Amino acid sequence: MKFFIDTANLDQIKEAQALGVLDGVTTNPSLMAKEGITGKDNILKHYVHICNIVEGDVSAEVVATDLEGMIREGEELADLHEQIVVKIPMIKDGVKALKYFSDKGIRTNCTLVFSPGQALLAAKAGATYVSPFLGRLDDISTDGLNLISEIRLIYDNYDFETQILAASIRHTMHVIDCAKIGADVMTGPLSSIEGLLKHPLTDIGLAKFLEDYKKGNP
Numbered sequence: 001m002k003f004f005i006d007t008a009n010l011d012q013i014k015e016a017q018a019l020g021v022l023d024g025v026t027t028n029p030s031l032m033a034k035e036g037i038t039g040k041d042n043i044l045k046h047y048v049h050i051c052n053i054v055e056g057d058v059s060a061e062v063v064a065t066d067l068e069g070m071i072r073e074g075e076e077l078a079d080l081h082e083q084i085v086v087k088i089p090m091i092k093d094g095v096k097a098l099k100y101f102s103d104k105g106i107r108t109n110c111t112l113v114f115s116p117g118q119a120l121l122a123a124k125a126g127a128t129y130v131s132p133f134l135g136r137l138d139d140i141s142t143d144g145l146n147l148i149s150e151i152r153l154i155y156d157n158y159d160f161e162t163q164i165l166a167a168s169i170r171h172t173m174h175v176i177d178c179a180k181i182g183a184d185v186m187t188g189p190l191s192s193i194e195g196l197l198k199h200p201l202t203d204i205g206l207a208k209f210l211e212d213y214k215k216g217n218p
Contacts, residue, residue, distance in 0.1 A: 001179050001185065001186060002023035002184065002185040003186060004026050004057075004059075004186065004187035005024075005025055005026075005187065006025075006027065006169070006189060007025070008027045008032045008037060008050070012189075013054065014053055015190060016190055017054055022054060022056070023056040024054060024057040024059070024083075025056075025057075025058045026059040026087070026109070026165075027050070027058075027061070028087070029061060029063060032046065044076075044077075047060045047077070047081070047084065051080070051083045056083065057083055057107070057129075058081070058083050058084055059084075059085045059109045059111075059129070060077045060084050060085070061087035061111065062087065062088060062089075065091060065093065065094075067100075070088060071100055074086040074088065074097065074101055074106065075106070085108060086101060086106060086108050086109070087108070087109045088127075089111055089112050090111065090118045095121050095122070096125075098126055098127050099125040107129075108127050108128050109129040109131055109165065110122035110125075110129065110131060112133065113133065114132065114133060114136075114137060115147070116147065116151055116154055119154065119164075120154055123155060123160040126162075127162050129164075129184075130164060130165065131166075131187075132148055133168040134148065134167065134170075135167075135168035137168075144168075148164060148178060148182075148183055149181045151164055152164060152181060152182045152183070165184065165187060167187050169186050169188025169189075170188065171191075171195065172191075174192065175192055175196065176196075
């Protein structure tokens with residue numbers, strides 16, 4: 001499973017990259033605003049900064065919701081850097097845009113997916129990634145993991161090449177559960193990745209090793 005980090009914070013991206021397990025980055029206008037990055041030119045420059053840190057795919061989201069606008073913005077984003085993947089919302093014109101970009105050889109990430117039918121349409125239109133929002137479904141007492149399982153079954157039935165990018169990951173167990181059911185990619189905060197490092201028995205064992213070493217080497 002690929003590990004993406006969902007942020008626009010360069011320090012967190014660098015930290016995840018230093019860990020040696022980072023495969024890419026996803027971000028969006030809300031995450032940009034959280035870091036105080038506003039204005040089209042600043043946002044475009046920031047995407048390039050991210051691409052210069054990581055080696056993998058960087059999802060950059062269009063703001064337009066009409067076909068012509070999505071195509072115009074998507075082509076501009078794709079021209080920024082070869083690592084850019086154009087992030088397109090799951091709406092009617094979005095599906096049309098996915099097909100357009102697929103035919104042009106521009107990679108895409110279909111975002112805001114909440115049903116198997118939406119994921120099926122995205123795959124049919126040629127999306128590179130499809131992003132079911134696990135955490136947001138959990139927030140409304142709906143089983144987000146079940147959605148990923150259903151998409152996995154559908155994609156495997158028909159050998160779709162679209163990768164399932166489990167988005168809106170909230171914590172480490174989400175990562176483990178997504179790995180169990182076959183998500184191709186997870187994207188979440190740095191804490192969800194670093195949480196995989198932690199186990200109390202590891203801490204206890206290391207403390208014991210160090211204690212015994214000190215006894216033998218006063």
